[in-house]
Amino acid sequence: MEFPHFEAVPLAGAAVLPPVLFRREILARVDAGWRMLALFGLPCPGGVGLCCLLGRDADGRLAFLRQVPAESYPSLTPDCPQAHLFEREVHEQWGIIPEGHPWLKPVRFTGCPARPEEPRPAPGVTDHFQLRGEEAHEVAVGPVHAGIIEPGHFRFQCFGEDVYHLEISLGFQHRGIEARLIGGPDKRTVHFMETLAGDTTIGHGLAHAALVEALTKTAVPARGRAIARIALELERLANHTGDLGAMAGDVGYQPTMAFCGRIRGDFLNLTGLVCGNRFGRGLVRPGGVAFDLDKPTIRELLSRLELTRRAAFGAAELLFLSSTTLARFEGTGRVSAETAREIGLVGPPARACGLPRDARHAFPLPGAGPKDIPMQLHDFGGVYARALVRRLEMEASLDFIHDALIGLPEGPVRHAPESGLPSGMVAVGLTEGWRGEICHVAVTGDDGRFAAYKVVDPSFHNWFGLAVALRGQQISDFPLCNKSFNLSYCGHDL
Amino acid sequence: MLNILLERLRQGKRTVAFPAAMPPLSPRFRGLPVLAESPCAEGCASCAGACPTGALGADEDGLYLDLGRCILCGTCADACPGRRISFSRDHRLASSTRDGLVLRPGGRQPHVAPLEPARLKLFAKSLRLRQVSAGGCNACEADTNVLTTIVFDLGRFGIDFVASPRHADGVAVTGPVTRNMLAATVGTFAAVPDPRVGIAIGTCAISGGLFAGSPETTGGATPHLPVDLYIPGCPPHPLTILDGLLRLLGQQTPPPAA
Numbered sequence: 001m002e003f004p005h006f007e008a009v010p011l012a013g014a015a016v017l018p019p020v021l022f023r024r025e026i027l028a029r030v031d032a033g034w035r036m037l038a039l040f041g042l043p044c045p046g047g048v049g050l051c052c053l054l055g056r057d058a059d060g061r062l063a064f065l066r067q068v069p070a071e072s073y074p075s076l077t078p079d080c081p082q083a084h085l086f087e088r089e090v091h092e093q094w095g096i097i098p099e100g101h102p103w104l105k106p107v108r109f110t111g112c113p114a115r116p117e118e119p120r121p122a123p124g125v126t127d128h129f130q131l132r133g134e135e136a137h138e139v140a141v142g143p144v145h146a147g148i149i150e151p152g153h154f155r156f157q158c159f160g161e162d163v164y165h166l167e168i169s170l171g172f173q174h175r176g177i178e179a180r181l182i183g184g185p186d187k188r189t190v191h192f193m194e195t196l197a198g199d200t201t202i203g204h205g206l207a208h209a210a211l212v213e214a215l216t217k218t219a220v221p222a223r224g225r226a227i228a229r230i231a232l233e234l235e236r237l238a239n240h241t242g243d244l245g246a247m248a249g250d251v252g253y254q255p256t257m258a259f260c261g262r263i264r265g266d267f268l269n270l271t272g273l274v275c276g277n278r279f280g281r282g283l284v285r286p287g288g289v290a291f292d293l294d295k296p297t298i299r300e301l302l303s304r305l306e307l308t309r310r311a312a313f314g315a316a317e318l319l320f321l322s323s324t325t326l327a328r329f330e331g332t333g334r335v336s337a338e339t340a341r342e343i344g345l346v347g348p349p350a351r352a353c354g355l356p357r358d359a360r361h362a363f364p365l366p367g368a369g370p371k372d373i374p375m376q377l378h379d380f381g382g383v384y385a386r387a388l389v390r391r392l393e394m395e396a397s398l399d400f401i402h403d404a405l406i407g408l409p410e411g412p413v414r415h416a417p418e419s420g421l422p423s424g425m426v427a428v429g430l431t432e433g434w435r436g437e438i439c440h441v442a443v444t445g446d447d448g449r450f451a452a453y454k455v456v457d458p459s460f461h462n463w464f465g466l467a468v469a470l471r472g473q474q475i476s477d478f479p480l481c482n483k484s485f486n487l488s489y490c491g492h493d494l
Numbered sequence: 495m496l497n498i499l500l501e502r503l504r505q506g507k508r509t510v511a512f513p514a515a516m517p518p519l520s521p522r523f524r525g526l527p528v529l530a531e532s533p534c535a536e537g538c539a540s541c542a543g544a545c546p547t548g549a550l551g552a553d554e555d556g557l558y559l560d561l562g563r564c565i566l567c568g569t570c571a572d573a574c575p576g577r578r579i580s581f582s583r584d585h586r587l588a589s590s591t592r593d594g595l596v597l598r599p600g601g602r603q604p605h606v607a608p609l610e611p612a613r614l615k616l617f618a619k620s621l622r623l624r625q626v627s628a629g630g631c632n633a634c635e636a637d638t639n640v641l642t643t644i645v646f647d648l649g650r651f652g653i654d655f656v657a658s659p660r661h662a663d664g665v666a667v668t669g670p671v672t673r674n675m676l677a678a679t680v681g682t683f684a685a686v687p688d689p690r691v692g693i694a695i696g697t698c699a700i701s702g703g704l705f706a707g708s709p710e711t712t713g714g715a716t717p718h719l720p721v722d723l724y725i726p727g728c729p730p731h732p733l734t735i736l737d738g739l740l741r742l743l744g745q746q747t748p749p750p751a752a
Contacts, residue, residue: 147657148625149635187544192704196631262505278731310504
C-alpha cells in the first residue's frame with residue numbers, strides 16, 4: 001500500500017502477505033531505492049504480524065507492508081543489512097525468529113514477554129565479537145562513562161592501538177515508553193514524546209504532532225507551523241554548535257570548545273525565550289504550538305540571533321582554519337557512501353557521505369517548502385565531513401529562522417485536533433531532527449486508540465555506523481568519532 | 495595565534511555574575527509553583543485530573559503540589575477553574591528533604607539546609623561529583639554539563655565533575671533509574687568513599703517523574719541511596735542546579751530578579 005506523507009490510510013488497505021512475498025516486496029523496493037523506515041510487530045488475531053514502512057526520498061512516497069502472523073520468517077538482513085537491528089528488536093519484543101539472521105543478540109536486554117520461561121538477561125551480558133591472537137586485546141568501557149553522558153557499553157577489539165571492531169551494546173536507558181504509548185493518546189503522551197530523547201524535544205514532538213494531525217485531518221495554522229519549524233532549527237543550531245565544540249575539545253583545541261559551550265546555551269536560551277523552557281518543553285502540540293510570539297519578542301529573537309550567528313561562525317572559523325585540528329579531522333572515521341547506503345545511515349552522517357537524505361526535503365511538513373532550507377552535502381565521509389556538514393547546516397538554519405521570523409504569517413498558532421482518533425488507521429510522522437530522520441508510525445485499534453506506536457530515532461539507524469567508522473582507526477580517536485556522530489542512548493533504548 | 499586572540503576578544507567575557515547577581519531568565523520561564531489560599535470549588539479535581547504525573551492532589555490538609563513529581567509543564571495552571579495555581583519565575587526549587595518539596599497554599603518554600611558541620615568542613619571548598627545518568631533523557635545531563643562551561647564556570651566554586659567514583663565526594667544521579675541501570679547506579683555510589691553526598695537532579699531522579707510506575711524504571715535515586723539534595727525540574731534550569739549546590743555548601747545565593 002503506497003501513500004504520501006501526512007495522509008492517514010486504513011490498515012485494511014494493506015494486503016497481508018505471506019512471508020515469502022513480504023520479503024520479496026521489501027527487497028525489490030530497497031533495490032529500487034526505497035529505504036526501510038520502520039519494521040515492527042503488530043498484535044492481531046492469530047498472533048503478531050510484522051509491519052514494514054518504507055520511504056522513497058525522491059518523491060516522498062511511503063509504502064506500508066504487512067506479513068501474516070508467523071513464529072518465524074526468512075530474515076531480511078542477509079540481503080538488506082539496514083534491517084539487522086530492526087529484526088533483532090522484533091525478535092526481542094515478540095519472539096519472532098528471523099531465520100538466517102547473522103546474530104540475534106539482545107537490543108535492550110528486556111527479555112522477551114512472549115517467552116516468559118526464559119530469564120531476563122542482565123544488561124550488557126551477552127556474547128560479543130572477539131578477536132583472538134597473542135597481541136589482540138579487548139577494551140571494555142561503560143555503562144557509566146567518564147563524563148556527564150548517558151550510559152552505554154562499548155567493546156573494542158584491538159590489535160595494539162588499532163581497532164578491528166567496536167561493538168556497541170545498549171539498552172541501559174530503556175524506560176519502556178513504547179509499551180506505555182499503547183492505549184493512548186492520554187495526558188502523558190505528549191510528555192513522553194518530549195522526553196524520548198530530551199535533547200530532541202522539538203523533533204520528536206513535531207513528528208508526533210504530524211502523526212496526530214494526519215490521523216485527525218487537522219489543518220495547522222501557518223503561523224503555528226512556522227513557529228514550530230523555527231524551534232526545530234533552533235534545536236539543530238544548539239546541538240550542531242555543541243557538537244563542533246565537543247569535536248574541538250576531543251582534539252584538544254580549547255578556544256572553539258570553550259566558545260561553543262557558551263554559544264550552544266545562547267541558542268537554547270532563544271528556545272527558552274519562545275516557550276520558557278530551554279529544550280522547548282511544552283511548545284509543540286498536535287495542531288500547532290502552545291506559545292505565540294509578539295512583536296517585541298520577535299525583535300529580540302532577531303537581534304540575539306544575529307549576535308549568536310557572529311559568535312558561532314567566529315568560533316567555527318577558528319576550528320576550520322587550524323591546521324592541527326584539520327590534520328586530526330581529515331580522513332578519520334570514514335564511512336563510504338556504499339556502506340552508508342547499505343546500513344541505512346540518516347542525518348548528517350549520511351549527508352557527510354554524499355547521500356541526499358533529509359526528511360525536510362523528502363517528506364516536508366504541509367506548508368513547508370522543500371527548498372526553503374538547502375540540503376548540505378559532502379562526500380569525504382569522515383569526521384571532517386561530518387563537522388563541515390554541521391557548520392553548513394547551521395548557516396542554512398540561521399538564514400531560514402531569520403526569514404521565517406520576518407515573514408511570520410498572521411493568524412492563530414494552534415488549531416487543536418478534535419478529540420478521539422479514527423479506528424483502524426495507519427499514520428506516519430516524519431521530521432528531520434538535528435541527528436537525522438525521526439520516524440513515528442502508529443496503528444489505531446477498533447477503539448480509536450494506539451494499538452501500536454513505533455518510534456525510530458535516527459540513532460537507531462546510526463549507532464552501527466559509528467561501529468563501522470571506527471574500524472581500522474586508533475582507539476584514541478574513538479571520542480572524536482563518537483562526537484562526530486553524537487547519537488542518542490535513550491532515543492535508541494526508548 | 496593572532497586570529498585566536500582576536501576571536502577571544504570578540505567573544506568577550508561571558509561568565510555570569512551569579513551568585514553576586516541574578517542573570518535574567520526568560521519572561522516565560524516556569525519556576526516555583528504558587529498555590530493561592532482561596533478555596534477550591536467543591537468536588538473539583540480538575541488540576542489532579544490534568545496533571546500528567548500525579549503531582550497534584552488534596553488530602554486532609556487541602557491542596558498540595560509535590561514538586562518532586564512535578565515536571566513544571568503548566569497544565570494545571572490552565573486546568574484550574576479558580577486560577578489557584580500559577581508558576582512564578584523563582585528558579586530556587588531545590589530542597590534538602592523530600593518532604594520539603596510538597597508545596598501547600600501559604601506554606602514553606604523548598605529549603606536547602608547546608609550539610610552538617612562534619613561534611614560541610616570537608617566539602618565546602620572542594621566538592622567532586624561523579625554523575626550517573628540512569629534513564630535520563632539527556633536534558634538533565636545537558637543542563638548539568640553546561641555548568642562546567644565558561645558561562646557558569648563551576649570550578650570557581652570548588653565544584654567539579656570527575657571521571658571515577660574513587661575520586662569523587664558524591665554522586666549526582668539523573669533519570670528515573672531504569673531496571674537496566676540499577677546495579678550500575680548503586681555500584682557507583684558504593685564505590686565512593688564515605689563520607690559522601692547523594693544528589694538527585696531532575697524530577698525523574700527524585701520520584702521517577704513521568705516514568706514512575708513503569709515496570710522498566712525503579713522510582714529514581716531516592717529509593718536506592720541517601721539523597722542530601724533534591725533538585726526538581728524537567729530539566730532543572732542550570733541556575734536551579736547551581737543554586738541548590740551552592741546552598742548545600744553553605745553559600746548565599748540571590749533571589750530571582752524582580
